[in-house]
């Protein structure tokens with residue numbers, strides 16, 4: 015199903031989906047310097063809807079722009095308000111939100127962006143289980159990618175930059191072509207980094223581990239899971255680990271706005287644990303969905319409510 019909704023917020027106005035178009039000489043289309051976010055809105059258990067960690071996502075969008083020297087011509091507050099306006103205008107009680115800021119055309123072409131205008135757009139569309147309906151319940155099969163996650167001085171890995179995702183697309187294509195659900199990228203030293211669009215966690219003897227913030231995107235879902243896991247009484251360590259530690263782990267799971275909490279049941283044809291969603295992943299997944307739907311009031315501040 016291709017993403018679709020009625021209206022897109024584009025440079026300050028809501029325009030019909032079909033009219034939100036750019037010129038083929040758009041600088042970002044050629045050179046990949048643009049920044050974007052992936053955000054989810056959920057229906058709240060008590061009625062209404064809420065965007066999950068909206069402030070943090072908008073702030074990361076602006077941090078990403080700062081890292082690649084793009085000046086978004088709006089404030090964080092204006093983009094925040096525009097996201098809520100776009101959801102309501104499209105009557106979206108829940109779904110996926112994609113803000114993007116990119117370099118246009120008209121002033122200069124060539125590597126140097128010059129004084130080309132910066133455009134900002136916000137798209138929203140319905141998006142269910144990112145890795146398939148069975149994934150959240152049964153877990154997925156992944157392979158170690160032949161592509162390496164960027165060296166931290168080759169691409170700016172703390173920024174969600176359009177061009178960074180060439181690496182992700184190549185890893186995803188390879189995994190799917192080989193019959194897997196997702197690719198796992200290692201860093202330039204061979205340690206586990208992250209998925210093509212997710213952070214990764216593993217569980218060994220009841221201790222939860224996740225790679226430190228080196229070559230990986232500083233995931234907002236990763237941040238939530240660390241907090242929720244500690245709330246549930248688990249020890250969580252941010253430490254490097256290798257692919258063969260994953261082979262022998264008791265559990266593993268991906269986290270991300272699109273992926274939510276997706277258990278991993280197999281890596282490189284090695285069954286992980288019992289080959290299904292483990293008890294720790296299921297406990298965290300259950301708590302995560304209670305939080306995003308407003309059933310765990312301790313984290314009410316993570317929700318930005320709205321009514322259609």
Ligand SMILES: Cc1[nH+]cc(COP(=O)(O)O)c(CN[C@@H](CCC(=O)O)C(=O)O)c1O
Nearest residue numbers: 052211212213231233234235236270271272
């Ligand atoms: C490389 C990468 N690592 C980790 C994450 C998790 O970050 P967070 O969403 O803040 O927990 C994401 C989000 N991937 C987004 C884009 C997915 C896509 O296919 O596009 C997402 O999950 O929305 C990444 O793209």
